[in-house]
Amino acid sequence: MGPRKTTTRERLITTAAELFWRQGYAQTGVNEIIQQARATSGSFYHFFPAKEDLLMAVIDHMSEKLQVEVFEGSDNTVADPIERLFSVLSAYRRYLAANDFVFGSPLASLAAEVSENHPAVREKLSEFVEGWTSQIEGLLTDAGPRLPVNTDRRVLARFIVNAMEGGVLQARVSRSAAPFDASVTQLRTHFDLLQNDVESPKAPSLPVRSTPRREPPVGDWKAW
């Protein structure tokens, strides 16, 4: 492959990605995308039969970009899996802070806006989140005996993703990085405690709580 100029299709996708991210899907008109991408209506509908088809392409584009800039853009010289995890979180923060957190999570916004109205979009976003969760779960598995044996790696991975995504959302709404940083700080504490628990595994057998813990029946909605 020789040197290659940006194609119209690529420009449509990248500019749409940015506009959707900033303003949302519904708020962004096709005309606006066309203008800003220096394209025409004819080109647009040549590549994308409908606006939703562009949306699907945008999600693919964003997924790939996030994968590259955050996961692979983190300090992958870090050998320790847990420190590697925090390196990823740090890369995510850098990515978001580059826009002062105002754009929020690139895909979570779309999830909230269009997941109900466009089933295919919801499906794609779901796969993306699962992918990230699995990657984090992989790091936790690599941590091996560093974490207590009874730690459910998948639950912990989901927990981390939730705390981060929630943090981004609140950061955007409150126009402050504090909510995001609270998640990272407390996650660090969480891991410190988990690792202490490995060292002295007898302690947690005497909980202070008054009521017994109830394990939620996962997948069973209406219960509890």
Add this chain to the structure above:
Amino acid sequence: MGPRKTTTRERLITTAAELFWRQGYAQTGVNEIIQQARATSGSFYHFFPAKEDLLMAVIDHMSEKLQVEVFEGSDNTVADPIERLFSVLSAYRRYLAANDFVFGSPLASLAAEVSENHPAVREKLSEFVEGWTSQIEGLLTDAGPRLPVNTDRRVLARFIVNAMEGGVLQARVSRSAAPFDASVTQLRTHFDLLQNDVESPKAPSLPVRSTPRREPPVGDWKAW
């Protein structure tokens, strides 16, 4: 105050609240709201000069409803502050599960969709989140010596809110309660560990980590 029928204004707000929650703000047309509320265009614009004014009223309505159904709808016979917290989380789960989690967080969706385009809306949503965070922080403060002395109650409260809101979002996208429940389960573990830490506070002074912890400079974006 005697018995009172529902006013047109109220019907407009409640039906709009549900429609915004389900479909998003932009996807919901004024006509749709008017029809479903059995009102007319004239009434609508009599009460609300513009669609955005209705949105503001809807947010107020949702905030109040959430406060009543979740916080006050939780089991407030529970005296222990920490168990009280988990009672609130349980009430929140009940509230969401009543719609099979498909609607997501009533206000977070709006936050993601319209926060950038409507500054006044963003401000109102920010205040709402702060209110909830403060209420949770209050419970944590009430827990007093049950938590380690060096625990920043505000950071922990933010962390909890983040984990819950993130969980709701992923639950909606993945059409499964599992992500939400993962947050609750792991938060329970987190509190167990924190309380163990109170009992044997010497243990955490020997962390396994290889690199020193970095406290993030809150409010200072571009750093780290």
Add this chain to the structure above:
DNA sequence: GTCTATACCCTGATAGAC
């Protein structure tokens, strides 16, 4: 406060020449 009718604009999408 509520009704009907309607203005006016911007939307996504199409047609057909080049």
Add this chain to the structure above:
DNA sequence: GTCTATCAGGGTATAGAC
């Protein structure tokens, strides 16, 4: 593949009688 011109429809919002 790209262009211009244009369509049909739904969007928010208004006017004015009752």
